[in-house]
Amino acid sequence: xxxxxxxxxxxxxxxxxxFAQQVERRLDGSLTExxxxxxxxxxxxxxxxxxxxxxxxxxxxxxxPRQMRQLAMIADTWDKGYGHFTxxxxxxxxxxxxxxxxxxxxxxxxxEMHAIQTSxxxxxxxxxxxxxxxxxxxxxxxxxxxxxxxxxxxxxxxFQFLPRKFKIAxxxxxxxxxxxxxxxxxLRMLRNAAGETGFEVxxxxxxxxxxxxxxxxxxxxxxxxxxxxxxxxxxVYNSFGRRDNKYKARIKITLHETGKEELSRLIEEKFTxxxxxxxxxxxxxxxxIRAAFAPPVFRTASTDSFDAFYSAxxxxxxxxxxxxxxxxxxxxxxxxxxxxxxxxxxxDATSHQMRLIADLAERHGHSDLRISHEQNIILPHVHKSxxxxxHAALSQAGLATANVGLxxxxxxxxxxxxxxxxxxxxxxxxxxxxQRFKTLDIEHDIGPLKLKISGCINACGHHHVGHIxxxxxxxxxxxxxxxxxxxxxxxxxxxxxxxxPGFAYSEIVPAVERLILAYLNLRxxxxxxxxxxxxxxxxxxxxxxxxxxxxxxxxA
Amino acid sequence: xxxxxxxxxxxxxxxxxxxxVYLTADDRWTRxxxxxxxxxxxxxxxxxxxxxxxxxxxxxxxxxxxxxxxxRGPEPVHFREAFRTRGxxxxxxxxQADHV
Numbered sequence: 001x002x003x004x005x006x007x008x009x010x011x012x013x014x015x016x017x018x019f020a021q022q023v024e025r026r027l028d029g030s031l032t033e034x035x036x037x038x039x040x041x042x043x044x045x046x047x048x049x050x051x052x053x054x055x056x057x058x059x060x061x062x063x064x065p066r067q068m069r070q071l072a073m074i075a076d077t078w079d080k081g082y083g084h085f086t087x088x089x090x091x092x093x094x095x096x097x098x099x100x101x102x103x104x105x106x107x108x109x110x111x112e113m114h115a116i117q118t119s120x121x122x123x124x125x126x127x128x129x130x131x132x133x134x135x136x137x138x139x140x141x142x143x144x145x146x147x148x149x150x151x152x153x154x155x156x157x158x159f160q161f162l163p164r165k166f167k168i169a170x171x172x173x174x175x176x177x178x179x180x181x182x183x184x185x186x187l188r189m190l191r192n193a194a195g196e197t198g199f200e201v202x203x204x205x206x207x208x209x210x211x212x213x214x215x216x217x218x219x220x221x222x223x224x225x226x227x228x229x230x231x232x233x234x235x236v237y238n239s240f241g242r243r244d245n246k247y248k249a250r251i252k253i254t255l256h257e258t259g260k261e262e263l264s265r266l267i268e269e270k271f272t273x274x275x276x277x278x279x280x281x282x283x284x285x286x287x288x289i290r291a292a293f294a295p296p297v298f299r300t301a302s303t304d305s306f307d308a309f310y311s312a313x314x315x316x317x318x319x320x321x322x323x324x325x326x327x328x329x330x331x332x333x334x335x336x337x338x339x340x341x342x343x344x345x346x347x348d349a350t351s352h353q354m355r356l357i358a359d360l361a362e363r364h365g366h367s368d369l370r371i372s373h374e375q376n377i378i379l380p381h382v383h384k385s386x387x388x389x390x391h392a393a394l395s396q397a398g399l400a401t402a403n404v405g406l407x408x409x410x411x412x413x414x415x416x417x418x419x420x421x422x423x424x425x426x427x428x429x430x431x432x433x434x435q436r437f438k439t440l441d442i443e444h445d446i447g448p449l450k451l452k453i454s455g456c457i458n459a460c461g462h463h464h465v466g467h468i469x470x471x472x473x474x475x476x477x478x479x480x481x482x483x484x485x486x487x488x489x490x491x492x493x494x495x496x497x498x499x500x501p502g503f504a505y506s507e508i509v510p511a512v513e514r515l516i517l518a519y520l521n522l523r524x525x526x527x528x529x530x531x532x533x534x535x536x537x538x539x540x541x542x543x544x545x546x547x548x549x550x551x552x553x554x555x556a
Numbered sequence: 557x558x559x560x561x562x563x564x565x566x567x568x569x570x571x572x573x574x575x576x577v578y579l580t581a582d583d584r585w586t587r588x589x590x591x592x593x594x595x596x597x598x599x600x601x602x603x604x605x606x607x608x609x610x611x612x613x614x615x616x617x618x619x620x621x622x623x624x625x626x627x628r629g630p631e632p633v634h635f636r637e638a639f640r641t642r643g644x645x646x647x648x649x650x651x652q653a654d655h656v
Contacts, residue, residue: 026571026613027571027572027613028613029612029613032612033609033612033616033617047569047574047616047617048574049576049636049639049640050574050575050576050640050643050644050649050650050651051569051573051574051575051650052574080647080649094644094649095574095649097572097573097574098571098572098573098574099572345646345647348646416635416636416639417639417644417645417646418644425639425645427644427645427646428645428646431646474635474636477633477634477635478635479635
């Protein structure tokens with residue numbers, strides 16, 4: 001992975017020192033609340049419902065075992081012994097005290113981490129396919145480009161005060177696991193007819209109160225043109241994005257109001273001007289970065305023990321069937337460690353679990369770890385012969401839940417249990433749904449299903465692109481949960497449709513159960529997934545299950 | 557339907573710890589909602605809020621929250637304020653940790 005240069009290290013430490021002084025001046029009263037307010041946000045610190053929250057960047061979801069151990073140390077020393085992995089591949093600490101934050105930031109700097117640009121109207125953490133560098137379907141590892149974008153966007157003087165926050169996602173695979181179509185900029189790698197690599201550039205995707213799927217502004221951008229093109233795009237947005245209305249300030253609205261043709265023309269015009277100025281420096285930098293992402297030296301060994309365990313041990317087999325993904329090396333597998341044990345908070349890991357995962361990454365995973373936007377942890381390179389031992393070690397720590405991609409592998413934002421912006425809770429809905437389907441023991445029968453929950457309209461839980469989405473709202477002073485169906489966050493991205501009136505806190509889990517039982521009755525075969533069935537039949541039979549059956553039950 | 561009578565408490569977060577606090581009638585900050593001053597006069601509420609905001613090195617984010625008189629003292633009206641008196645629902649952290 002990329003290691004900090006002396007410049008990076010000095011920059012991050014200078015920012016820690018600055019913020020330490022700012023905190024000191026706030027605590028001694030020399031800075032007022034208003035004067036201080038923007039400063040924590042520039043360092044990832046928010047005031048939430050019950051405490052402060054520190055959001056630490058995990059660039060493109062890649063983290064080393066050493067960094068993971070430091071996160072565990074921070075959780076134990078200054079927080080409550082756990083961390084929460086987020087839908088932007090970051091980690092949040094829910095209980096830091098303001099006077100301790102400079103020490104936490106210094107501890108992060110010690111392992112080449114920081115919390116800069118994890119909030120505010122700037123370019124946020126660039127997210128990437130969590131299987132990057134390992135996936136069997138990948139054209140090229142997208143992380144060198146993500147790192148190039150990270151270096152370019154960090155403290156970029158022109159883009160520190162954009163009209164609104166700005167999110168970039170990148171994937172090197174045709175199968176989009178990075179939700180690129182729901183980002184301000186989505187970059188999807190392709191090969192052209194000549195076999196050269198480039199990006200399909202999508203602009204104006206986003207969830208939140210005005211969910212939109214990104215539109216293609218460039219069918220094929222040669223990889224060498226990435227930085228000048230993205231800079232041109234940001235520059236146009238910085239000039240034309242609205243600053244008069246926060247709710248109309250994202251680039252999706254600029255795209256909508258300016259029109260794709262005109263916006264593309266403005267970007268291309270600026271790109272022509274900027275491209276000359278880069279003068280190849282970006283390509284020299286990229287070459288250095290690329291070297292840091294060289295793949296590990298894969299091991300040659302027999303995979304017989306994997307095959308033997310797979311046929312002999314049903315628990316191992318169930319885990320292997322759900323939690324492994326194809327690696328580009330035939331003797332290897334990509335392991336997803338589920339942070340969705342039934343009844344536990346999605347995305348939370350204790351410091352003990354973090355340390356164990358760091359150890360296992362060193363022992364079995366070429367010291368590589370990823371955080372997925374689906375709030376799980378990935379070991380991208382595990383030789384198949386190591387899988388039985390890995391599974392046994394994970395089982396000991398409550399980390400071997402065999403549910404990746406199933407109904408209990410729920411994305412849930414922190415919701416009103418932590419977040420100051422939330423309008424309803426999301427965590428307890430997620431834990432209750434997971435437990436209910438465990439009790440029914442039908443989640444493997446249900447098969448692939450993406451259920452995503454947000455505690456407000458801002459959609460951090462990506463509910464719009466869930467096959468089943470649940471946004472929680474405050475309706476007349478009571479928590480209320482709507483349902484959306486048919487959303488899709490992949491290369492065939494779609495925004496889910498609202499079913500109708502929402503459900504009370506106590507009604508939402510039974511409502512999801514009715515939906516799923518209806519699906520099981522409606523599907524043509526066990527191979528027809530929930531999403532496929534929904535696409536074939538449309539909303540009506542699911543609405544009937546949600547609302548008519550509910551009324552029938554009430555009338556009985 | 558008669559309009560609901562005006563009743564508020566001044567609430568904020570502790571500047572250092574972030575914990576939820578409430579302003580008492582005798583100008584202290586308490587961690588307990590039921591010990592807060594229940595303010596039933598709008599002009600007085602604004603005065604108390606200004607008084608709270610002025611304590612910039614003690615608290616952050618002061619505002620007026622709806623409340624009502626309960627058996628032990630003021631109680632929250634909205635569920636968000638009820639959550640703020642306890643802590644999150646997934647762990648026994650925050651204020652509720654003191655009661656277990």
